Amino acid sequence: MFRLKKLVAKIALASILAFSGQTLFLIHPQELDSANLTAVADTLSTSRLSYYGSLGVGHTAGVTLIKISTSGMPSTSTANLFTGESVLIGDTTTASTYTVDDIYDTDEFTITAGLGAGDNDSGDLVIATRSATHTVTFTTASAIANGAIRILIPSGTNGNNDGIPNHDGFDFGFTTPSLTGPSGGGVTSWETATATASAGTWCTAGNHCFEARYNGTNNVNAALTFTIGGANKLINPAPGAGHTAGTADTYTVTIQQLGPMTSQYPVIDSTTVKIAVIESVRVTATVDPTITFTVASVGVGVTACLQTLDITSTATTIPYGTLDLASFNDAAQQLSAVTNAAGGYAVTIISDDQLSVGGDHAVEIENTDCDNENCTDTVSGRWSSENDISGFGFSLHNIDANTAPFWYSTTTGNCSGGSFCARMIPSTATASETPDDSDTALQIMSRSTIPSTTEDLYVCYRLVADTTQTAGDYENNVTYTATATF
Amino acid sequence: MINRCKLLTTIVCISLYLSFYTPVQAQTVSLSIWPPILDVIIKPGKAVTQVFRFTNNGDNTTITASIVPFEPADNFGHVKLSSTPSPATAYFSLQNADLNLPATFALKAGESQELVLKIRVPDTAPEADHCLTFLFDSSNLGLIAGTGTKTQGSIGANVLLTVSKTGQPVRLAKIDSFTLSPCLFNLSPCLLDSFDQPQFKFLVKNTGRNRFKAVGQIDIRNTFNKKIATLGFRQDNVLANSSRYLTSDTTWNPVFPVGRYQATAAITPEDSTNTVSQTLTFLILPYKALLILGLFWFFFYLIKKLKN
Numbered sequence: 001m002f003r004l005k006k007l008v009a010k011i012a013l014a015s016i017l018a019f020s021g022q023t024l025f026l027i028h029p030q031e032l033d034s035a036n037l038t039a040v041a042d043t044l045s046t047s048r049l050s051y052y053g054s055l056g057v058g059h060t061a062g063v064t065l066i067k068i069s070t071s072g073m074p075s076t077s078t079a080n081l082f083t084g085e086s087v088l089i090g091d092t093t094t095a096s097t098y099t100v101d102d103i104y105d106t107d108e109f110t111i112t113a114g115l116g117a118g119d120n121d122s123g124d125l126v127i128a129t130r131s132a133t134h135t136v137t138f139t140t141a142s143a144i145a146n147g148a149i150r151i152l153i154p155s156g157t158n159g160n161n162d163g164i165p166n167h168d169g170f171d172f173g174f175t176t177p178s179l180t181g182p183s184g185g186g187v188t189s190w191e192t193a194t195a196t197a198s199a200g201t202w203c204t205a206g207n208h209c210f211e212a213r214y215n216g217t218n219n220v221n222a223a224l225t226f227t228i229g230g231a232n233k234l235i236n237p238a239p240g241a242g243h244t245a246g247t248a249d250t251y252t253v254t255i256q257q258l259g260p261m262t263s264q265y266p267v268i269d270s271t272t273v274k275i276a277v278i279e280s281v282r283v284t285a286t287v288d289p290t291i292t293f294t295v296a297s298v299g300v301g302v303t304a305c306l307q308t309l310d311i312t313s314t315a316t317t318i319p320y321g322t323l324d325l326a327s328f329n330d331a332a333q334q335l336s337a338v339t340n341a342a343g344g345y346a347v348t349i350i351s352d353d354q355l356s357v358g359g360d361h362a363v364e365i366e367n368t369d370c371d372n373e374n375c376t377d378t379v380s381g382r383w384s385s386e387n388d389i390s391g392f393g394f395s396l397h398n399i400d401a402n403t404a405p406f407w408y409s410t411t412t413g414n415c416s417g418g419s420f421c422a423r424m425i426p427s428t429a430t431a432s433e434t435p436d437d438s439d440t441a442l443q444i445m446s447r448s449t450i451p452s453t454t455e456d457l458y459v460c461y462r463l464v465a466d467t468t469q470t471a472g473d474y475e476n477n478v479t480y481t482a483t484a485t486f
Numbered sequence: 487m488i489n490r491c492k493l494l495t496t497i498v499c500i501s502l503y504l505s506f507y508t509p510v511q512a513q514t515v516s517l518s519i520w521p522p523i524l525d526v527i528i529k530p531g532k533a534v535t536q537v538f539r540f541t542n543n544g545d546n547t548t549i550t551a552s553i554v555p556f557e558p559a560d561n562f563g564h565v566k567l568s569s570t571p572s573p574a575t576a577y578f579s580l581q582n583a584d585l586n587l588p589a590t591f592a593l594k595a596g597e598s599q600e601l602v603l604k605i606r607v608p609d610t611a612p613e614a615d616h617c618l619t620f621l622f623d624s625s626n627l628g629l630i631a632g633t634g635t636k637t638q639g640s641i642g643a644n645v646l647l648t649v650s651k652t653g654q655p656v657r658l659a660k661i662d663s664f665t666l667s668p669c670l671f672n673l674s675p676c677l678l679d680s681f682d683q684p685q686f687k688f689l690v691k692n693t694g695r696n697r698f699k700a701v702g703q704i705d706i707r708n709t710f711n712k713k714i715a716t717l718g719f720r721q722d723n724v725l726a727n728s729s730r731y732l733t734s735d736t737t738w739n740p741v742f743p744v745g746r747y748q749a750t751a752a753i754t755p756e757d758s759t760n761t762v763s764q765t766l767t768f769l770i771l772p773y774k775a776l777l778i779l780g781l782f783w784f785f786f787y788l789i790k791k792l793k794n
Contacts (some may be wrong), residue, residue: 289521290520293639294515294516294517295515296516315639316624317634317635318637320634322632323633343523345522346559448733465633473632476636477635477636479637479638481567483565483643484523486644486723
């Protein structure tokens, strides 16, 4: 009995000692070879969801307004469709490509050409694929000889390599995606990267497999990049089941470093990352076409048409007041015009008559005929010196306008040798002064395209009253009219 | 002494104030209108309305709105207001409860006024095109003491109205001219320098009774008959019995072109199949550079000969 007790005690002691030894191992466990890859990322060149919807009912051949079925498909509205995009409409065998012209409302959009016969059946597919390049970056954790890098990207369950977007994964596409395998990393050489669609040879269903094998041993902490895409890309998923517009669908991508072929490429290190795909936001805004025209005063002392102005104008008057006789009295107004209408704009000028006392059209200061009696409302002439004969005229000073019929600085033709090239102001009055009779309004600034900025010019008025001019307050009316090009 | 000092200070202050005047540029007449153009095809007996928004960005003013006929001022789409009465002005009215055409209303600085323009075409109205401007005149309330000119700012929105029983008026076009510049000595075919910028001018005439929008382009082919550029025309309105230069949205900027080229301009009035086209053949050579090289060679040859 004592011996038995002694034996039990010995066994118990041995067990305790054995367990104590194991505890020591637990405290200082032996390091394993497996670890996580670090700094892992999969960057998509576009994270837009693909579009996969179907036609609603009631389409006839030739229509351009397309109505989307609002149930039963991954895409049930026009969200994530954009003007100018290509869409495939029709059944899977005879579908045609169309261009989105505009988004009409939440379930209707227009196409630039009429819907073809055969593409107009209710339930025909409406597809817009969005393909992305995956740039996968990671840092190795282990030095593994003659191993491989493998990227697993979720595929859909069915039809995951037919070029049609899936609602549950990335489609492999008709053509094998372009690959750029890793380089460097301390290995002796990299073999050509391979791509295998889901359920292909050595690739289990559920993921597309992308592999890059290497010879030699990689460095620990080697930063590597594996690019999947280029000329040929994976097709992004369509919205998943229960998708809410504006909320991303997420997919898990796995990055693995495998052991050597002699060990049948066991997974040594593995890390997963999440990638998200979401609709793009459609930003819409309407810019109304308008035309804006401004007449502004110009003050005394300002230089316009190379003249220091004697009078301050207002936006509605050129108030000469009491004139200096037998000398030039100069004033100006500034005109500004801008439009975003495609054809541009034009501004014209016309008066009701020559200056007359109280506007009576009888006792007048005649429109100038310039220094050499050779200017009219359509022909420019030099008016630099003749200030002893009454006259009223104008010139133009380009600030940043595009087109004008003449400038004060013109020195050709009748304006040669002068510093102020002038004209009569065209007038609607009848035969008040030949040829100043029922003139056409003169276009003084214009543009046939959309100006890049507001365009400005000075209209410079010059008035001379000779010493024999009948006393009185002389007046007339000048009208500037701005219109868009038709 | 104190009084003299005060007087001197006052004089200096007034002198400084008068010396440093600021030119006055505050007052403005500033008018803005949306939309700048309205394009309507309407059947007799029908009506259409359009809201025009007029904004006064300048000082307080009084506006008079009216419908005025216009005619083309040139071949570039600019407007010449006409004093010839148009029967179509009777088709226009305002839906605003308090305004009738011609309408006069006061508008303070920064305020806008929306005018609901109704176009009602009588059942008996003949088929025709009407070109009108919805004109807004700001009143010239400026008072002049002494001699002066009262100026008035006006702004207009163009209304292109086509009365058509079918809604599909016949639209016919003819090419008035299709030219290229700068051509050396106006030779035919045109000879351009490789370093010059080719400029096409395309004038189209509306030979029908109704206006149309011109849809078309210029296709350029090289020596090997390969299409190398397409310059699309802006879809401008060409009024009946008038001509208009069409503008391309893009320019042709070839890199050192050499050889024989062909440019074919084709336009089709919108909603019609009446396409008209014209082809222009031209040559592009670096003749200026060749001329300079030739002169260099000539002088070199001359000097060499003289030395010998």
